[in-house]
Amino acid sequence: MNAAASVSPWQRLWGAYVRWSTHYPVLAALVPFVPVVALWAAVARSGLFPPVFFPGPVVVIQKFGTLMANGILPAYLEDSVIRLAAGTAVGLAIGIPLGLLVGLSDRAHRALWPVLLFFQAIGDIAWLPILLIWFGFGLTTMIFVIVYTVVFPVVLNTVLGVRSVPLELHRAARSLGASKARVVWEVVLPGALPNIMTGLRNGLGFGWRALIAAEIIVGTSGIGFLMFDARRAGSVVEILLGMIVLGVLWYIVDSWVLAPIERATGERWGLVTRRD
C-alpha cells in the first residue's frame, strides 16, 4: 500500500463521525452545536462584556431548570404550542380546499388569484393594529394572525401542486372508471401533497414567527410574552432562554412531524428527491 492510498487521521476521524452520526441521528443533530456553544461560553468567560448583558450557557441552563421547576416555562410553552397548532389546523382546513378550488377551476383561478396575491402581500403583523381595534388584546387576535399567516403559503403551494399533476394521470383515473369527484381525492390530492407539505412547512415557519410577534405585542402568556416580560425586568438570561427554546421547538417540529411525513409520501413515491 503506498502513501497516497493510506487513510489520514482526519479522514479516520471524519469517517468515524459519519458512521456514528448515521447510526445515531441525535449525534448529527447535536454535534454541530458543540462549537457554537463553546464559542458562546468562551466569549462569555472572556469578560469582554458584563455578565448581565452577555450571560454564559451555564446560567441560561440553570434558568431553564428554575423556570421548568416553577412551572412557568411549561405553561407558557403549552400556550404557544396550542395557539400554533390550532391556528395551523384552521389554516390547513381553509387553505387546502381553497387551493384545490383555485387550482382546478379556471374560473376560480381568474376570480381569486389576484385577490389572494394582494392579501398575501399584507403581512401578518401588519394586521395587528386593526385587529387590536376590532378584537382587542386577546386570543382571537392571535389566532387570526396565525391562521392568516398559515393560509397563504398553503393555498399558493396547493395551487402549484394541483397544477403540476400530469394531465395523463387525470385521464388514466377517468378511463379506469373514477368520477370527477373521485379524481380529486385519488389523484389531485396525493399528487399535490408534496407541494402542500412545502406550504405547511413555510406556513408553520411564518406562523411561528407571527405568533411570537403577536405574543410580544398582545400576549399575557407564551414564549413571546416571556421574552418581552424579561426585557421589562432586564433579564438577558430569560431572553436568551426564550430564543433557544424557539430554535429547539422548531427543530422538534421539523424532525418529528414534517420530515417523517415527507419521507413517507413524496420522497417514497419519487415525486421529491431525497434531501440527504
Added chain:
Amino acid sequence: MKSLTIEHLQKIYFDPFANKQVTAIRDISLAVEAGDFVSVVGPSGCGKTTMLNMIAGFLAPSGGQIRVDGHAVHGPGPDRGVVFQSFALFPWRTVLDNVAFGPKMRGVPKARRHEIAREYLALAGLSHAAERYPNELSGGMQQRVGVVRALANEPDVLLMDEPFASVDAQTRMTLQEELTRIWEQRRPTVLFITHDVNEAVFLANRVIVLSHGAVRDDIAISLPRPRSWDALIEDAGFKALAARVLQQVRAA
C-alpha cells in the same frame, strides 16, 4: 360482432393565433371486431393520437359517431381502457394498488380486487413487483404494469397510444412479444396507435394507415401466431407486409 365502430369522425380546432379553423381529423370511418387486434400507423400530424383521444373520451369530436358495443361514447369510461406512452401510473400507489385501481372504482372489495390484480400481474410476470412503487421500476416494467392495469379492468376495447415508444429497443421487442402472447391468451379488443411500421405489422391482424385525417389504406396481416421476432425478422411474408405498409406511410 363489432366492438368499436367509428362513423364519419371529424375534429376541427379553432386556432386563435392563426385565427382560422384547423382540421385534425377530416373523415374517419372504422369498425373493429370484438377480439381483434388493429394497429393504426401514420406520420406525425396524421391525427392518430387525436383519434384515440376522442375514442377514449378525452376530447369531444366535432362531428361523427363513436360507438363501443353499440353505445355512443360520451366522455371517458371504464369500457375503454387506455395505455399511455408516459405510462401514467399513480406514483403514490404500489404496483398492486395501481392494478387494483379500476376494480376499486367499481366498488370491488379489497381482498377480491387484490386477488384480481395478482392474477393479472402474474400474467405479465410481475408478481415479484407487487409491493413496489412505480418509481422503483424500470421503464419497461412500468409499462408492463400500465398494460396490466388497463387489462385488469376488463374493458371492451383496449386503446394503446404509442405505449412502447419511450423504452429502449431491446425492451420494446420483449414487450411486443409479451403483448402478442397476452393477446393470444385473453383476446381483448385492441386499437394500437404507433408510428413504428414493424411494430404495427408484428402485433396486429389489421393495419390501418392514416393520412391527413383520413384512412388511406387498410391492410390485413395474416401472419401465423404465436409470433416472435426470432421467427419473423427474416420472414419473407413479414418483410413484404412491412414494406407495403411503409410505402403507404411514406406516400401519405
